């Protein structure tokens with residue numbers, strides 16, 4: 475049976491590569507992003523994939539657009555990947571961090587994935603695979619933090635991890651498993667040119683981790699190579 479995959483933040487980077495690889499696997503993919511018409515790579519992928527690939531306009535901070543998702547995507551969803559995210563202002567020391575940019579990063583990286591999940595969870599529960607993914611970051615690991623700094627991004631991803639863990643517990647009764655994943659340090663607009671791996675390598679690993687996700691390992695924080703990351 476053809477899998478149905480929904481991905482947020484598909485205009486570029488990891489989201490775009492997730493679409494590319496799931497499409498080449500034969501899945502039906504709903505790619506959500508703010509301005510589908512502005513990404514040439516996305517439009518090219520759409521031209522090649524045709525009806526197998528639906529582009530859905532979605533700003534994950536807009537409640538009305540999130541609410542509409544349940545009407546736009548009518549079929550059961552095997553895999554929902556909450557991928558969209560921002561880094562926010564970088565390089566701020568402890569005495570430079572301010573409230574508004576922090577709230578914005580929390581809104582996008584922590585609150586919005588929960589709201590998207592709320593809107594689509596029943597469709598995931600109706601599917602065959604029943605998997606929800608939170609694209610987190612090792613930067614959100616408290617145990618792994620050896621460098622300090624990055625208050626805004628770290629705290630938003632640490633909070634996302636807490637959300638993912640509670641969802642894993644609360645949704646187990648519906649048969650839905652939740653993966654909290656780290657994609658590696660990846661060459662994207664966010665990861666920068668010096669990052670260690672390319673999007674193809676990262677998403678190949680991420681797809682394998684998603685394939686191996688089940689109720690048995692639901693709620694774990696897992697690296698793209700399959701290893702478990704400390705909270």
Ligand code: NDP
Nearest residue numbers: 483485487488508533534558559611659660662663664665
């Ligand atoms: P990019 O900056 O390359 O892409 C981010 C994507 O998120 C874009 O498609 C962007 O859309 C989208 N996005 C941002 N804000 C919103 C919003 N309000 N509504 C909808 N879409 C939005 O990042 P990556 O591909 O590198 O990162 C993807 C995920 O992986 C993120 O959650 C990130 O935190 C995580 N990650 C990345 C790492 C890396 O090394 N690259 C390491 C660890 C985690 P638009 O084009 O419209 O701005």
